[in-house]
Amino acid sequence: MEPTGKDKKEQSGWGPTVWANLTAVRDKSPLIQCITNFVSMDLVANTLLSAGASPAMLHSVEEIPDFTPQVGALYVNVGTLSADWLPAMKTAARLASQLGKPWVLDPVAAGASGFRLKACLELVALRPTVIRGNASEIIALSDASVGPTKGVDSSHESMDAMEAAKCLAEASGSIVAVSGAVDIITDGKTVVGVHNGVPMLQRITATGCSVTALIAAFVAVDPLHALEATASALSIFGIAGEMGMDIAKGPASLRIHMIDSLYSLDQAVVLSRVNIAGFS
Numbered sequence: 001m002e003p004t005g006k007d008k009k010e011q012s013g014w015g016p017t018v019w020a021n022l023t024a025v026r027d028k029s030p031l032i033q034c035i036t037n038f039v040s041m042d043l044v045a046n047t048l049l050s051a052g053a054s055p056a057m058l059h060s061v062e063e064i065p066d067f068t069p070q071v072g073a074l075y076v077n078v079g080t081l082s083a084d085w086l087p088a089m090k091t092a093a094r095l096a097s098q099l100g101k102p103w104v105l106d107p108v109a110a111g112a113s114g115f116r117l118k119a120c121l122e123l124v125a126l127r128p129t130v131i132r133g134n135a136s137e138i139i140a141l142s143d144a145s146v147g148p149t150k151g152v153d154s155s156h157e158s159m160d161a162m163e164a165a166k167c168l169a170e171a172s173g174s175i176v177a178v179s180g181a182v183d184i185i186t187d188g189k190t191v192v193g194v195h196n197g198v199p200m201l202q203r204i205t206a207t208g209c210s211v212t213a214l215i216a217a218f219v220a221v222d223p224l225h226a227l228e229a230t231a232s233a234l235s236i237f238g239i240a241g242e243m244g245m246d247i248a249k250g251p252a253s254l255r256i257h258m259i260d261s262l263y264s265l266d267q268a269v270v271l272s273r274v275n276i277a278g279f280s
């Protein structure tokens with residue numbers, strides 16, 4: 001029998017797992033429903049398309065009963081949250097959970113206001129498959145606290161959020177991913193680190209939103225191995241950033257070259273660049 005998911009990774013390292021997951025996204029082209037912020041819509045859609053997935057920015061509550069059952073995964077991002085958007089986010093998340101479909105939460109600026117924190121906690125209660133945020137967002141969610149904030153940017157390093165990520169994963173039952181110089185992914189017990197990426201990715205708005213969308217595409221094709229799928233997506237996005245950075249002159253050209261690189265990544269590049277390791 002062919003090894004799958006975790007077994008395959010343990011036998012031959014992460015490279016083949018990451019490549020197999022990217023190949024599955026390209027082959028299956030999963031439909032991803034994105035309820036995301038206004039800033040990110042373009043980069044999120046183009047990231048998904050260049051990876052081979054099929055994005056659809058459908059966010060009206062009236063369309064959810066017809067559309068959400070057809071998607072491979074749902075992506076919810078609270079970046080430009082207002083009260084009128086929240087019912088659609090919760091209705092879609094509840095339906096995805098009921099249908100056993102993977103859904104992924106990006107809790108942008110979770111600790112910036114009481115309104116936003118409460119909304120994020122209500123979404124977490126609807127059992128996302130994966131929660132991906134920066135370190136400050138994951139700490140705010142885990143502590144359920146509003147505090148000093150840099151808004152959508154992080155004022156912490158990803159490693160500062162290791163314990164918060166584990167606690168949040170234990171409490172929620174979700175895979176929790178913290179992005180940063182090292183991306184941390186945990187189910188509350190196992191913790192892996194992704195060491196791909198370049199610092200310039202922080203200078204492009206919506207790269208965090210886009211990597212969360214990519215996680216949704218990867219869990220859509222391997223929902224039973226959500227931790228491995230999440231690490232794979234973060235590694236692939238980081239590698240696309242590394243390849244793009246080789247020719248970029250700054251954030252604007254990195255944005256273009258990163259999308260081109262994501263589209264054209266081949267097996268040799270992926271196998272040589274994947275940099276994922278467990279934490280003991």
Ligand SMILES: Nc1ncnc2c1ncn2[C@@H]1O[C@H](COP(=O)(O)OP(=O)(O)O)[C@@H](O)[C@H]1O
Nearest residue numbers: 134179180181183197198199201202207208211
């Ligand atoms: N210092 C860094 N070095 C390498 N990659 C980074 C660094 N900081 C962020 N990244 C990458 O940039 C992407 C966006 O992450 P991040 O900036 O933390 O998210 P957000 O935009 O939500 O704050 C992720 O793929 C992450 O791995």
Ligand SMILES: Cc1ncsc1CCOP(=O)(O)O
Nearest residue numbers: 037039079152206207208209
């Ligand atoms: C600038 C901004 N403001 C509200 S949402 C948003 C985009 C945030 O994107 P990311 O979290 O990927 O940096």
Ligand SMILES: [Mg+2]
Nearest residue numbers: 108152208209
């Ligand atoms: Mg973000």
